[in-house]
Amino acid sequence: MTALVLRGVRPYGEGDPVDVRIEDGLVAAIEPGLDAGDAEVVEAHGQVLLPGFVDLHTHLREPGREDTETIATGSAAAALGGYTAVFAMANTDPVADNAVVVEHVWRRGREVGLVDVHPVGAVTVGLRGEKLAELGTMAAAGVRVFSDDGHCVHDPLLMRRALEYSTALDAVVAQHAEEPRLTVGAQAHEGERAARLGLAGWPAVAEESIVARDCLLARQTGARLHVCHVSTAGTAEILRWAKGQGIEVSAEVTPHHLLLDDDRLAGYDPVNKVNPPLRTAADTKVLRDALAEGVVDCVATDHAPHAAQDKDCEWSAARPGMLGLQTALPVVVATMVEPGLLDWRGVARVLSERPAEIAGLPGHGRPIAVGEPATLTLVDPAARWTVRGAELASIAANTPYEGMELPGRVVTTLLRGRITAHEGMVRERE
Numbered sequence: 001m002t003a004l005v006l007r008g009v010r011p012y013g014e015g016d017p018v019d020v021r022i023e024d025g026l027v028a029a030i031e032p033g034l035d036a037g038d039a040e041v042v043e044a045h046g047q048v049l050l051p052g053f054v055d056l057h058t059h060l061r062e063p064g065r066e067d068t069e070t071i072a073t074g075s076a077a078a079a080l081g082g083y084t085a086v087f088a089m090a091n092t093d094p095v096a097d098n099a100v101v102v103e104h105v106w107r108r109g110r111e112v113g114l115v116d117v118h119p120v121g122a123v124t125v126g127l128r129g130e131k132l133a134e135l136g137t138m139a140a141a142g143v144r145v146f147s148d149d150g151h152c153v154h155d156p157l158l159m160r161r162a163l164e165y166s167t168a169l170d171a172v173v174a175q176h177a178e179e180p181r182l183t184v185g186a187q188a189h190e191g192e193r194a195a196r197l198g199l200a201g202w203p204a205v206a207e208e209s210i211v212a213r214d215c216l217l218a219r220q221t222g223a224r225l226h227v228c229h230v231s232t233a234g235t236a237e238i239l240r241w242a243k244g245q246g247i248e249v250s251a252e253v254t255p256h257h258l259l260l261d262d263d264r265l266a267g268y269d270p271v272n273k274v275n276p277p278l279r280t281a282a283d284t285k286v287l288r289d290a291l292a293e294g295v296v297d298c299v300a301t302d303h304a305p306h307a308a309q310d311k312d313c314e315w316s317a318a319r320p321g322m323l324g325l326q327t328a329l330p331v332v333v334a335t336m337v338e339p340g341l342l343d344w345r346g347v348a349r350v351l352s353e354r355p356a357e358i359a360g361l362p363g364h365g366r367p368i369a370v371g372e373p374a375t376l377t378l379v380d381p382a383a384r385w386t387v388r389g390a391e392l393a394s395i396a397a398n399t400p401y402e403g404m405e406l407p408g409r410v411v412t413t414l415l416r417g418r419i420t421a422h423e424g425m426v427r428e429r430e
């Protein structure tokens with residue numbers, strides 16, 4: 001592998017610009033005015049150098065819906081978005097509830113080689129919520145995160161067992177918190193706007209009641225619980241309480257729940273339909289503060305590609321979910337960095353370090369230092385760009401940010417010393 005020199009970068013956006021030399025996949029030197037010799041030089045003056053991003057929540061749709069995303073196209077979107085590792089949710093067809101499907105995802109991810117693709121294993125067989133899947137055999141195949149995402153493990157006995165097993169497997173259970181009895185037919189956040197538009201409501205308490213219950217189950221079992229896509233102020237309040245009690249719970253918020261609110265419902269455009277639904281502006285404010293404070297640990301995209309025919313239809317028939325991998329960093333800049341809630345160290349924490357810790361990934365979210373893996377992301381903090389769904393690497397184009405100008409652009413992504421994306425183009429392995 002040829003050596004690389006990143007010229008004029010600012011690690012964590014701090015201090016004077018330095019050069020970073022990368023050799024054999026590792027950071028070999030960090031100092032100003034390095035002699036590049038025969039190394040490939042990346043001119044990156046003024047760019048912010050961060051550890052590569054880790055997404056705990058991605059839907060790659062392979063196997064089953066390769067018309068909307070594949071492991072290859074999703075990996076490209078991830079690399080272009082600054083990600084070096086993603087966790088592929090289990091709600092594929094067939095479901096990743098066994099070692100065979102899980103191993104397929106591992107293998108395809110490695111073949112593509114743009115990002116480390118870690119399969120998430122289902123908690124229950126077929127995501128049906130009736131019987132535990134074989135967590136042990138999936139753990140033996142390397143799975144460390146289990147989730148029925150798309151569905152809630154709502155049976156408290158099953159959830160308790162899953163948490164108990166997960167402790168022995170050194171795994172974490174990631175819950176899609178939605179009490180199904182409270183969301184029958186739900187279409188949008190239960191509140192004034194949904195009522196006015198005649199859309200059946202998805203109440204905040206459907207999420208909060210499950211989060212509260214699961215925190216108590218985590219305490220009782222001593223297990224590690226992770227809460228997916230936190231969307232309400234009430235959930236933040238419960239997390240604050242649970243963490244104060246020493247309960248081992250972590251949580252993620254999506255970029256869209258930080259930026260968008262149910263004002264978006266007015267146009268009836270199903271691109272804004274997502275689960276959990278966009279909440280109120282007051283919720284987004286509380287979620288931003290909770291992320292800044294660490295009550296919510298990290299940002300996860302919940303990247304959810306859907307085919308045009310599943311989105312360009314009437315609201316009630318449309319599938320929930322939106323693209324997220326290539327717009328996550330800009331949305332975090334707009335909602336957290338520009339308002340002064342997070343500095344670039346904080347961005348490294350919520351997009352890389354904490355998610356890597358939660359999933360137990362040793363080679364990601366590492367400090368930027370000599371001898372560490374060169375798994376890194378370069379961001380141009382001054383760039384602004386206009387989002388166009390058709391230009392994103394995903395097969396699907398369901399971005400809620402169409403036509404919006406967002407701040408901050410990922411310029412280069414490196415995975416163990418190899419450039420995987422640079423100036424909007426992915427670089428395949430040679």
Ligand SMILES: NC(=O)N[C@@H](CC(=O)O)C(=O)O
Pocket residue numbers: 059091149150151176273274275276302304305319320321322
């Ligand atoms: N978020 C969504 O609205 N949809 C996800 C499922 C999920 O994350 O619950 C999907 O798989 O499309």
Ligand SMILES: [Zn+2]
Pocket residue numbers: 149150151176228229275276
């Ligand atoms: Zn979910």
Ligand SMILES: [Zn+2]
Pocket residue numbers: 057059089149150302304
């Ligand atoms: Zn999801």
